[in-house]
Amino acid sequence: MTRLFDRVALIGIGLIGSSLAHAMRKQKLAGEITGYARSEATRTKALELGLVDRIYPTAVEAVKNADLVILCSPVGTYGALAQEIGPVLKPGAILTDVGSVKGAVVKDVLPWIPAGVNFIPGHPIAGTEQSGPESGFAELFINRWCILTPLPEADAGAVDRLAAFWRACGSNVEIMTPEHHDLVLAITSHLPHLIAYNIVSTAADLEEVTSSEVIKYSAGGFRDFTRIAASDPTMWRDVFLNNKDAVLEMLGRFSEDLSALQRAIRWGDGDMLFDVFTRSRQVRRSIIAAGQDTASPDFGRGAPKSQ
Amino acid sequence: MTRLFDRVALIGIGLIGSSLAHAMRKQKLAGEITGYARSEATRTKALELGLVDRIYPTAVEAVKNADLVILCSPVGTYGALAQEIGPVLKPGAILTDVGSVKGAVVKDVLPWIPAGVNFIPGHPIAGTEQSGPESGFAELFINRWCILTPLPEADAGAVDRLAAFWRACGSNVEIMTPEHHDLVLAITSHLPHLIAYNIVSTAADLEEVTSSEVIKYSAGGFRDFTRIAASDPTMWRDVFLNNKDAVLEMLGRFSEDLSALQRAIRWGDGDMLFDVFTRSRQVRRSIIAAGQDTASPDFGRGAPKSQ
Structure with missing residues (x-):
């Protein structure tokens, strides 16, 4: 170079x-x-x-x-x-x-x-x-x-x-443009971090489930969230204070969609759940195809595979 | 053996x-x-x-x-x-x-x-x-x-x-007991999957940000969620239909906590955000110490490190 x-x-x-x-x-x-x-x-x-x-x-x-x-x-x-x-x-x-x-x-x-x-x-x-x-x-x-x-x-x-x-x-x-950047990143980065920080916080506050249980059984999915929730607190405080409008907009949509899933669970609407869960797979495939994540199961971490 | x-x-x-x-x-x-x-x-x-x-x-x-x-x-x-x-x-x-x-x-x-x-x-x-x-x-x-x-x-x-x-x-x-299992798993596995499915769904429905932008810029955090949102839809539909009470309980707490973060963002309460973001790091450390996740940055995926 x-x-x-x-x-x-x-x-x-x-x-x-x-x-x-x-x-x-x-x-x-x-x-x-x-x-x-x-x-x-x-x-x-x-x-x-x-x-x-x-x-x-x-x-x-x-x-x-x-x-x-x-x-x-x-x-x-x-x-x-x-x-x-x-x-x-x-x-x-x-x-x-x-x-x-x-x-x-x-x-x-x-x-x-x-x-x-x-x-x-x-x-x-x-x-x-x-x-x-x-x-x-x-x-x-x-x-x-x-x-x-x-x-x-x-x-x-x-x-x-x-x-x-x-x-x-x-x-x-x-x-x-700066405005478009802030919208794009609100969904691809800021909201994911906020949600990850939030679920780790929710889990830490439970009375019925101990912290040591949360840690022991975190391989069920929770541990994935703790990675980005371990990011620098000062940096992320500043992000949320400085991209308020776009983050609140995306958060509003996320909460609306989550309420719809909540309702489907409450009323036993399995078809709705199945439809939402099915289309997510395609997004994952596209991200791997675009070279933005590894195709290895479980991010390639964990015990070595035998074949 | x-x-x-x-x-x-x-x-x-x-x-x-x-x-x-x-x-x-x-x-x-x-x-x-x-x-x-x-x-x-x-x-x-x-x-x-x-x-x-x-x-x-x-x-x-x-x-x-x-x-x-x-x-x-x-x-x-x-x-x-x-x-x-x-x-x-x-x-x-x-x-x-x-x-x-x-x-x-x-x-x-x-x-x-x-x-x-x-x-x-x-x-x-x-x-x-x-x-x-x-x-x-x-x-x-x-x-x-x-x-x-x-x-x-x-x-x-x-x-x-x-x-x-x-x-x-x-x-x-x-x-x-089965009851305690269902509470523990609701927070360590079921809620994380629900949230991951939900954010992928929210992102897919946006008008202002295209799907191709979500995919291109997913390394900002979003891609982490797509992994568990790529899990088997039939299996997960059945989980939510069969652990309704515990999932709804954990989801209620998650949404409450998320509302508090939302309010902190709206009113510019940086101290509250900083406090929540800080304690998450300790949870990640405990999970790694318990052997339930890799200590490698970024799950060890991505480009090889030079030293």
Whole structure:
């Protein structure tokens, strides 16, 4: 791969920031990588792991002379960060982010960005339930989609350069509006996380069934939900606070549909249940066909198969 | 392993029945295995795969002279099967099942069982989203729990023999009442499946977000739900029809809790969201510590890690 940027600044070095660092190193995409992390422990770890060439306790220092600045901290921090770094961003630089919401990011960040800096919001649809600088790996973005939501006035050349960067990290790139992104992600990511967090919480509060029973018998399905419910609480708090309308809309539909299933159970309407349960299989098949999940039973986890 | 039963009859050869056949063959637990399957395709496949020594188009033929009879078909079929096979069960034989509900099974099966036959309901908490005679494998039950719900008048020796059988298949065995089983499974298995089926259904019905977008961006969390929503529709219809009270109880609690999260999102109560999201992590850790899920990020699926 060729170098795409002379200096890249990572603002926040968690799962996504550290994975980007690994991917850039592996593909030699950046001349040098600078970083900012709020905590000293993360700064020390990031240097130790060789994720960055230099790391700073302020974002202002980290972005100096950077050609590409990537916000990789929880979305709730973007507004204050943009206000801080706006004045020192290099003319012609690209400022992007990896946040799971896009409308609120545009609203929070755009006012602080000087003319001549290319602000192009982005969101790689990739992750694991782990967090922190040690959780990253170079292959996280391979065959995953990265959505860019450039504003109408965005410079086409800058968008192309950012898209090339994500492709070099292994991603497929799609362009859409921030509003559409927020609707799509509300159903494919935000609502699933909310429901997973909720059922884990419901289970923890039961009196008739003990926590140790929930844990022992979790292989019946519950354990699947605990994986995404183990995701970073700060990141996810910020997602829900910043994509309120779309999440409430999807949640309303989900609850309506759940009431219909509840009613079918109460009245013994087996045909209705069977119909709903049948069409789900096709969705799973399509996701596997699209390369977005493994075809191995049980995600390929568990005891090895004998044949 | 020593032979535990001279003749074992499998009534239904799907994921669980075929996995039991593999486990019995591997551990040499049965002198011979007979089977019953409703469809000719399954009967042919079961013989082809060597799952059974002989297979019959009627359950009556399959259970003749069997020392252990295991009902492995959807729970909705048990009543009629019990009525059919009750009169021909061998005196002293053990009749068990693998159904995901236990109260309804006792109600449906018990009236047809003659004195002298040991009816001991059971439920291995193990499975994958696959179904059919080709989906089974010998290791399915290893390190999973199998719950037995013997009636108060059950013969202790027979319960011990059945427990020894499951342990020989790799399982840990727990004893509880059918009522308690149905409550525990309602939260650890039935509600998770219902919610997974429901969100897949909600997503499929959207107008603003296309099905192809749901599939493309499913790595944001949605894809996790599609795995269990790909489980066998007949089996799951029967589960919900036969564990109505416990499922409705758990569903009521889930919906209440979800309303509280909805309200927190609407009013921007980040502290409440953060608290709920934080305690979920501990549940995940406990499940991994209990050996009921893999510690690998993302279930260990996806691109290989570089280090």
